[in-house]
Amino acid sequence: MLYALLCYHDEDVVCAWSKDQDAAVMAKLAVIQERLAKQGRLGPVARLLPTTAATTLRKEDPPLVLDGPYAETKEQLLGFYIVDCANLDEALEVARELGEANPGGSYEIRPVGTFRPGGTLA
């Protein structure tokens, strides 16, 4: 089954990481990603730009365009993984590992309903 691992973290804290700290976290995450990819279990991975770059479309009539992310929360959605796991335990195991490499914040583990990988992006 495919699981989405949605990465939530306090954006202010992540923005306060030094370049070296950021690079160190990314390097540790890359090791885990590489292993998952070799096992054929890793789908798309995305790191999102800061929520200040976000725009929200509320589907009212007519639709309303708002600056900023959908919700003002203490922690923000900063990225996601799609990982193939046999069950929730496996998905939690992956999340735990990622969490050790990237402390603070939370992963929301959401089973994927429909998945369309899409074409290859340029």
Next chain:
Amino acid sequence: MSDAAWIDAALTSARPQAVGALLRYFRDLDAAEEAFQNACLRALKSWPQNGPPRDPAAWLIMVGRNAGIDAVRRVRREQPLPEADDAISDLDDAESALAERLDGSHYRDDILRLLFICCHKELPATQQIALALRVVSGLTVKQIARAFLVSEAAMEQRITRAKSRIAQADVPFETPGAVERSERLTAVAAMIYLIFNEGYSASGETAELRQPLSEEAIRLARLLLRLFPSEPEIMGLTALLLLQHARSAARFDAEGLPILLEDQDRTLWNQPLIAEGLALIDKAMRHRRSGPYQIQAAVAALHARAARPEDTDWTQIDLLYGALEVVQPSPVVTLNRAVAVSKVRGAQAALDLIAPLETRLSNYFYFFGVRGALLMQLGRNDEARTAFDRAIALAHSSAEAAHIRMQLDRLMRDSATAQTRSGR
């Protein structure tokens, strides 16, 4: 990342909100800073054992406030402090209630006030910047002194002087009205831009030392934008900083000499920063409330979008500088426009445009640099050389002078090629 590094990042990110709230509470900058410092010391002791609190800023405000009150009591009664752990034993319960109160109400104005007092009108720009970096960003005096290439003692003195100026001034603590809030926002945006330029305008071996200033300015701009997510000028400011900073890896050669925009290796430009900058401009444009930062960001965006220098949309850049001349008339803006005009309508049109500026820019090295380049393009080499000599004499740094000499070399080369071509 180690515990210590994580805690460090958490303290840095919570600082503007926490010091801002403590300032509102104590109405005194030194007291607020000291209370925050105390709270940080307790955090370093408590967080590794108990885990980080759910809301670090609320925790620090709460603990800082208690510490500050204790300090006041100590001074007043000269009585021993209560046991530190008693004072914060009920913190967890209180924390959630406090966090909720913080979220909605004051904290936006707290941070804005904290930034705003740093750009007090009576403070010279260098003091404003030093103070903001110390108080809001929490850089150490040593770090700031290093970036400004002065001794630690001199920087300490500069910051102390700025603080005492502020202590004498009236700091506005009441919640600002809409007009006042927007005035504060404008002043703060200008200060953030100054901080950025301190880093961006550095060259040579100082560039690396000062680059953190540009990064800090970007962090503050993003912070401000998160507080005021629908302000197109703050989007424009943030975009401008991101787009300019995106080029930093390509701006200097191995000797630390500046590389002209059209000679830069564009593959070294930072694409995620460019993407973020372009996204912010797109958002800002939708508001149809133009302003100087948005216009300058739009110019930077046109450069960022051009895969090769010859793809640059100079016609659009000419129009944008024209718009900037209307909202922010300045001879320097006209001078920048002249560069675009020379690409679109030729060097003579550009020379005509800058001719009236000479009296006002008679001490500005860049004016003579541009004029020299334009004259050179027209084959008026003797006049060009005079202009370049003047520019070199006016240069503030060896890098500026080298910049002109480089242009001189290039144009000699170009005009030689042009002559060969026309002689064919």
